Amino acid sequence: MAKKVALLQGNTACALGAVYAGCTFFGGYPITPSTEVAEVMSEELPKVGGKFIQMEDEIAAMASVIGASLTGAKTLTATSGPGVSLKQELIGYACIAETPCVIINVMRGGPSTGMPTGPGQSDVMQARWGTHGDHAAIAVAPASCQEIFSETVRAFNLAEKYRMPVQVLYDEIVGHMRERIEFPEPGELEVIDRAAPTCSPEDYKPYDAKSDTDVPPLAAFGSEYRFHVTGLNKAADGFPTTKASLVDFEERRQIAKVECPEARADIESNEEYLCDDADVIILAYGSTSRSARYAVNELRAEGIKAGLFRPITLWPFPEKRVAELGKQVKAIVLPEMNLGQMIFEVERIVKNDCKLAGVHRVDGEPINPGQIIDQVKEVI
Amino acid sequence: MAYDYEKSIRPGKLPHIWCPGCGHGIVMKGLIRAMDTCGLEKNNTAIVSGIGCASRLPGYMDFCTLHTAHGRAAAFATGVKMAKPEMNVIVCGGDGDGTAIGGNHFIHACRRNIDMTYVLLNNHIYGMTGGQFSPCTPTGAKASTTPYGNPDPIFDISKLAIGAGATFVARTTAFHATQIDKLIAEGIKHKGMSVIEVVDDCPTTYGRRNKFRSVVDMMKVLKDTAVPVAAASKMTAEQLEGKILTGVLYQEDKPEYCAQYKQVIARAQG
Amino acid sequence: MSAKAEIEIIERYCKGCAICAEFCPTKVLEMDAFVVKVANADACIACNQCELRCPDFAIKVHKL
Ligand SMILES: Cc1ncc(C[n+]2csc(CCOP(=O)(O)OP(=O)(O)O)c2C)c(N)n1
Ligand code: SF4
Ligand code: SF4
Numbered sequence A: 001m002a003k004k005v006a007l008l009q010g011n012t013a014c015a016l017g018a019v020y021a022g023c024t025f026f027g028g029y030p031i032t033p034s035t036e037v038a039e040v041m042s043e044e045l046p047k048v049g050g051k052f053i054q055m056e057d058e059i060a061a062m063a064s065v066i067g068a069s070l071t072g073a074k075t076l077t078a079t080s081g082p083g084v085s086l087k088q089e090l091i092g093y094a095c096i097a098e099t100p101c102v103i104i105n106v107m108r109g110g111p112s113t114g115m116p117t118g119p120g121q122s123d124v125m126q127a128r129w130g131t132h133g134d135h136a137a138i139a140v141a142p143a144s145c146q147e148i149f150s151e152t153v154r155a156f157n158l159a160e161k162y163r164m165p166v167q168v169l170y171d172e173i174v175g176h177m178r179e180r181i182e183f184p185e186p187g188e189l190e191v192i193d194r195a196a197p198t199c200s201p202e203d204y205k206p207y208d209a210k211s212d213t214d215v216p217p218l219a220a221f222g223s224e225y226r227f228h229v230t231g232l233n234k235a236a237d238g239f240p241t242t243k244a245s246l247v248d249f250e251e252r253r254q255i256a257k258v259e260c261p262e263a264r265a266d267i268e269s270n271e272e273y274l275c276d277d278a279d280v281i282i283l284a285y286g287s288t289s290r291s292a293r294y295a296v297n298e299l300r301a302e303g304i305k306a307g308l309f310r311p312i313t314l315w316p317f318p319e320k321r322v323a324e325l326g327k328q329v330k331a332i333v334l335p336e337m338n339l340g341q342m343i344f345e346v347e348r349i350v351k352n353d354c355k356l357a358g359v360h361r362v363d364g365e366p367i368n369p370g371q372i373i374d375q376v377k378e379v380i
Numbered sequence B: 001m002a003y004d005y006e007k008s009i010r011p012g013k014l015p016h017i018w019c020p021g022c023g024h025g026i027v028m029k030g031l032i033r034a035m036d037t038c039g040l041e042k043n044n045t046a047i048v049s050g051i052g053c054a055s056r057l058p059g060y061m062d063f064c065t066l067h068t069a070h071g072r073a074a075a076f077a078t079g080v081k082m083a084k085p086e087m088n089v090i091v092c093g094g095d096g097d098g099t100a101i102g103g104n105h106f107i108h109a110c111r112r113n114i115d116m117t118y119v120l121l122n123n124h125i126y127g128m129t130g131g132q133f134s135p136c137t138p139t140g141a142k143a144s145t146t147p148y149g150n151p152d153p154i155f156d157i158s159k160l161a162i163g164a165g166a167t168f169v170a171r172t173t174a175f176h177a178t179q180i181d182k183l184i185a186e187g188i189k190h191k192g193m194s195v196i197e198v199v200d201d202c203p204t205t206y207g208r209r210n211k212f213r214s215v216v217d218m219m220k221v222l223k224d225t226a227v228p229v230a231a232a233s234k235m236t237a238e239q240l241e242g243k244i245l246t247g248v249l250y251q252e253d254k255p256e257y258c259a260q261y262k263q264v265i266a267r268a269q270g
Numbered sequence C: 001m002s003a004k005a006e007i008e009i010i011e012r013y014c015k016g017c018a019i020c021a022e023f024c025p026t027k028v029l030e031m032d033a034f035v036v037k038v039a040n041a042d043a044c045i046a047c048n049q050c051e052l053r054c055p056d057f058a059i060k061v062h063k064l
């Protein structure tokens, strides 16, 4: 049977991906260029018995998705720029309380209101470090409408599996671009549901980790399990503690559960295009990677051995592979629609193993292949 | 037999952290009795709070409890209630939590008329952080950030709730202990957003600075300034100066939010 | 006069705020340093006010 296909905007693909993943709750607040995600969710969720609520601001939207998630629902919110800034305190809450949820950030420029209708990629570091305190982060960055669909599904899977907020970052260009997408059949993409506790309700402790990288199961409010949730540092039983050893264990575990080698192997996802024999790598993510791929083809046609390395998972960052590539190539060129964010992460990893040069643009225009090609020629 | 509070409290959690004479404990006892009267099941009832001394209340209660971030309780609770409307949802928190940082969430929960019961413990001060003035600190009063007296006018929380659309609004004080559970129970039974403001005391950060010799003095003031609504209707404006009206201040039947959304689902599926 | 209730004081919960003693209509209770004690047991009329107003779950009125 032929697959269902449609010509869809990225934001629509995102919403439909969420529904595919089993999302039943959306709490949001409109902001360009993410609004269409909310609009489509308001139409689609009630059809499947799910709930859509437009809250009074982004903080409330974030609060509502955490509250709803604690009842067992898969939950989504979507926003951009200033809205992401407003959500930060509660993103931290979701981290420490280990509550799954997915946050869509359709990136625009900034700071502040900036250029609401222009694309940007300036939230890469915000996605990693936006909320205060030590914490892990998972963020993915799809580059096409089809990939927005599948990465949104994967974001839900990661949120449920690792019991934490997961951010999906794409820019205005991909968010508003229309592309043909093929709908996966039910069951075609993996959908991970929340692990239920197996112990008796009396024995249940919401943070009862079996190891220092463990993700303990989260019960649902309204089930036979009854528990306490707080944003304070807490012990295995969920109640506040200031005991140094317990606080230390929990803080480290909540990071290690994402950054241990097994988890990294599971979470990380990259695309490599002509990297094996490359002398120069263009490291690009999101819509910028589309210009980068074009540049690679042009450069190859001119006899320059260029390759594209595209992190799909931005956080945790693919440190190991980037370090290997740094040793292999003469130079890495990193185009991004900001004045330097991911480039510092790459610099930290490749050190002096190869040359590193950025292509940066914050004028609301996308980075074009010509700019990338020029920079590649300049460094090699 | 004396009333058994322990059956609603998590084992080993008492004594609580509140200071000697802090009214929050009296309110918690009233809440326990009210929830008991209404037969709320532990597994099917969420108690949601923000941050502050008052917001530590849920941690003691043997229910599904959610201690959130400063000011955000009503928004978290809205998520819980929307996602699982069959759950009973109680929100509790302080005057600062509910009317300053969380004022917007508070009024919008009222506006939606979502079926939950908000117990607002109004001690006129930011207790937890050491006594800075809140939107409910009386004009002229001393707080750690109003050393020359508070220049700000106050919010009348109950009027705010009524104006914002809550459909059951009541007020009492920590002195009037039996009225606390009576009003909260009525609020729980009411379908829609109910707000029960309990005027209570913070002897540690408010009483001390404002020349109350003891918590007993503060309780006496609560006793003397409370006027039941029925009695108030026979009093002059002059006589009512500085008084707090107690009892059910407002009640109305209006469509409840989750019920309204059920119709949205029916239309989408129809 | 005989007591209408037996007053139980849970000393480890009592924080000595004196609310119970102050508002007891028949002055059954008295403060003893930082805890309350029953000083006049026979006068208790079992009105329950001390229990209702104790913020600390430290006093129980067992009606006789
Ligand atoms: C975002 C944020 N801002 C400020 C604080 C500091 N803070 C904690 S509790 C509190 C005030 C609490 O006052 P209230 O809600 O009236 O409760 P009370 O302690 O008086 O019971 C403040 C300002 C915080 N925890 N979070
Ligand atoms: S500081 Fe005030 S509000 Fe906080 S526990 Fe002490 S008396 Fe109660
Ligand atoms: S029950 Fe009434 S009379 Fe007896 S001690 Fe308590 S307050 Fe006093």
Ligand code: SF4
Pocket: B021, C009, C013, C014, C015, C016, C017, C018, C019, C020, C021, C035, C036, C053, C054, C055, C056, C057, C058, C059
């Ligand atoms: S009211 Fe309670 S805490 Fe206060 S003195 Fe009496 S028994 Fe002790």
Ligand SMILES: [Mg+2]
Pocket: B094, B095, B096, B121, B122, B123, B124, B125, B126, B127, B134
């Ligand atoms: Mg207060």
